[in-house]
Amino acid sequence: MDLETKALLLSVGTVQVAKPSAGGRASTAGPGAGGQSVFFQSGPHLARLSIAASSPLRLESREEGVAILMDGREIARGRLAEPLLHCPEQAYITVSERCIFDCKFCAVPKLQGGIKSGQTVLQMVEEAARTGHLRAISLTSGVEVSPQAEAERVAEIVADLKRFRVPIGVSISPFPGVNKILKDAGADEVKYNLECVDPDLFLQVCPGISYQEIMDALQEAVAIFGKNHVFTNIILGLGESDEILRISIDELTEMGIIPVLRAVFPHPLRAGETWMERPSAKRLLDLARYLKKALEENILDGSAALTGCYRCTGCDLTPGRDL
Ligand code: SF4
Structure with a gap:
């Protein structure tokens, strides 16, 4: 295709x-x-x-x-x-399938799923490695108790998973000091999700979360993990304008941060809680092309990603891979 x-x-x-x-x-x-x-x-x-x-x-x-x-x-x-664990060639594991926050587009807080122990994660990755197809590990997590407690638990798991000698990416809820904890544990890449770049909409869809704290963590992450290894998800289809998206793409890429432009998934468990509409094919293409240009202008390369969504490409039009 x-x-x-x-x-x-x-x-x-x-x-x-x-x-x-x-x-x-x-x-x-x-x-x-x-x-x-x-x-x-x-x-x-x-x-x-x-x-x-x-x-x-x-x-x-x-x-x-x-x-x-x-x-x-x-x-x-x-x-x-064939996915390995969630996606092809990666062990992509959600550590805590529950969350104390209540982002209006996300099913995780509604599902209140399980919490994986370090031992469980290790066994899952061991099984994936036995196939001979494991190229990367990506860990994501909701927040069971607090962002700090979550980061410490995930960091312990990261340190344990270094034995597999593949790159490890981590996507968790950030807070001051998160980057040092993850870097010391041996993480190679991080993703802290801004989710919604319209400031007014952000307050509505991510109540109780600080946009600025995410931005601060992303900015610090570039200095610690390097260019091409710091990512942030931005959801398309929450009612944000293309103009705000373009301004944010420029701002983020100038800082060395790579945005993941992700079409909203209107989950039935969130029906009626906030406006959600899948972007058209034209909107996806226009914004992906804009992002590709912004990455190039700021000497960023999506194909240099070692883990996560830029390595997988399944959910997005990924600059450096798809275009
Ligand atoms: S692009 Fe990201 S979220 Fe989508 S399947 Fe791949 S790893 Fe999972």
């Missing part, structure tokens, strides 16, 4: 599958947690689509591989990529 087709698939974000359990995998991470998804690989592009019976896209088997149809017409041909 070409870039425009991937943009179309991501703008929909879901697909019907004849037998969901055959190709789908459950996700425990972030806003889309709790659902099953498939990874569709076609040429150089990978698209992760959540399985939904009502989707306008349909996945069908072909003699070789699979096809995706829209309105009965085939729009892409490829194969299903």
Whole structure:
């Protein structure tokens, strides 16, 4: 498939599958947690689509591989990529599947899932490593008790996972001092999510969280982890304008921070809590192209990412990989 087709698939974000359990995998991470998804690989592009019976896209088997149809017409041909743990080639693990915060677009606080012990995480990564396909480890976590307690627990796990000799990325809720804790533990990359770059909307959708504290942690992280190794998720589709997004992309990339532009996942558990709408294919393409230019102007390279979403590419149009 070409870039425009991937943009179309991501703008929909879901697909019907004849037998969901055959190709789908459950996700425990972030806003889309709790659902099953498939990874569709076609040429150089990978698209992760959540399985939904009502989707306008349909996945069908072909003699070789699979096809995706829209309105009965085939729009892409490829194969299903096998995730290792959550995504291909990575052990991407959610340590605490619960959260004391209540971001209005995120399913994690509603699901109140389990807390993995260091031993459980170690066993999961050991199993992934045995396949011979483990290229990176990405750890993410909600906040069970406090951001500080979470960071200390995740840091212990990171130190333990260094034995696998693959890069380790960490995405947790930041606070002053978080970077030193993660760097000392041996993390290679970090992602602290701003989620919503419209200041007024941020107050509504991320109550109780300090935007400035996230920015401060990101800025400090660039000095500690280096350019091309500090990321932040920005959600598209919460009602923010393209103008605010462009200003934020410029500001972040000038600071050496790489934004991940992520289409909102309107989770049924959050229905009616805040305005959420998947961005159109055109909006995804326009913003991805703008981001690519901003990265280039600031000598940043998405293909240098060692872990996480810039390495995976399934959910986004990823500069340095897709375009
Ligand atoms: S792009 Fe990120 S969130 Fe999406 S499947 Fe890949 S690792 Fe998971």
